[in-house]
Amino acid sequence: MQIIIPFVLLVIVAALLWPQRRYLFARAGGLFLPSPTLGEPTVESRSVKWYDDYFTIEYIDSQTIAIGEPRYHQHNYNYLIIGEERAVLFDTGSGVRDIKPVVESLTMLPVIVSQSHLHYDHIGNHDKFDGTALPELPHLRRRLQSGTFQVSVKEHLGFVEGIEAPKLTVSEWWTPDSSIDLGGRTLTVLHIPGHTPNCIALFDREHAYLFTGDFLCPGLNVAGGIPGSNINEYLNSARRLLGLLPPETRLLTAHRDKASEPFGAPMLKYTDLVDLARGLGGIIDGTLKGKGFYIKSYLINERIQLYCVNK
Numbered sequence: 043m044q045i046i047i048p049f050v051l052l053v054i055v056a057a058l059l060w061p062q063r064r065y066l067f068a069r070a071g072g073l074f075l076p077s078p079t080l081g082e083p084t085v086e087s088r089s090v091k092w093y094d095d096y097f098t099i100e101y102i103d104s105q106t107i108a109i110g111e112p113r114y115h116q117h118n119y120n121y122l123i124i125g126e127e128r129a130v131l132f133d134t135g136s137g138v139r140d141i142k143p144v145v146e147s148l149t150m151l152p153v154i155v156s157q158s159h160l161h162y163d164h165i166g167n168h169d170k171f172d173g174t175a176l177p178e179l180p181h182l183r184r185r186l187q188s189g190t191f192q193v194s195v196k197e198h199l200g201f202v203e204g205i206e207a208p209k210l211t212v213s214e215w216w217t218p219d220s221s222i223d224l225g226g227r228t229l230t231v232l233h234i235p236g237h238t239p240n241c242i243a244l245f246d247r248e249h250a251y252l253f254t255g256d257f258l259c260p261g262l263n264v265a266g267g268i269p270g271s272n273i274n275e276y277l278n279s280a281r282r283l284l285g286l287l288p289p290e291t292r293l294l295t296a297h298r299d300k301a302s303e304p305f306g307a308p309m310l311k312y313t314d315l316v317d318l319a320r321g322l323g324g325i326i327d328g329t330l331k332g333k334g335f336y337i338k339s340y341l342i343n344e345r346i347q348l349y350c351v352n353k
């Protein structure tokens with residue numbers, strides 16, 4: 043009998059957590075597997091070329107390039123945005139492999155790295171470059187010490203894969219709503235808290251591109267259950283984006299969904315953002331029901347799910 047009660051409790055807990063298995067494995071699996079093994083090379087769309095046996099390259103246009111990591115378990119996508127005088131690398135990936143040679147093969151211009159947010163899978167190669175642009179937010183700025191910024195464990199979450207939070211060398215501070223001039227190409231920095239307090243997107247008005255980071259991706263999105271996530275801020279950010287962006291905007295996102303064949307960079311549309319805002323509103327007012335126990339899964343549309351803490 044003494045053994046049956048814990049066993050029954052274990053079965054009940056496992057059953058309750060089963061709907062969150064993807065989230066739990068993605069976010070905490072590294073606790074058990076410090077170095078996740080790489081997946082097999084994927085069969086990609088015709089527009090995608092393999093740089094080596096790890097990175098892929100896809101020209102969105104002649105000056106905008108998606109650098110993919112389809113064999114990494116989180117399927118990260120980083121974007122090289124090229125102007126006439128310099129380029130921005132928005133997210134540097136997981137750090138499983140060095141992204142710098144890929145970038146150097148694509149542009150001779152000076153490259154400034156920045157990040158959609160400070161999670162480990164977006165800043166894994168920042169240390170390979172000279173300097174980082176951080177968003178000009180008071181809670182970040184006051185932590186600068188001798189030109190360096192220590193990313194906290196809670197901001198980084200790299201412990202799930204045995205990766206230590208790095209110190210970043212800060213070369214620029216990007217003020218929210220300001221414009222970044224790359225020479226003949228301008229990006230607007232948009233502060234979009236929700237997934238984390240430090241999330242930014244870059245908006246290229248001329249091309250109608252929004253580089254979203256983790257704010258909205260095909261498949262699984264996270265609006266709760268990780269440090270700093272906030273569903274009310276998420277909704278405010280989504281509504282603000284809807285007010286700013288033209289409906290033809292393409293969303294160039296940071297993670298691909300395994301089920302999103304044919305494979306290529308993970309792109310979404312303005313209408314997906316409309317669905318996100320509607321879904322977030324429904325979660326907050328209780329009209330959209332989720333599956334699960336504590337961290338629930340909500341269906342935003344046929345391609346997008348959102349995880350957040352029980353409402």
Ligand SMILES: [Zn+2]
Pocket residue numbers: 159161237256
């Ligand atoms: Zn993230």
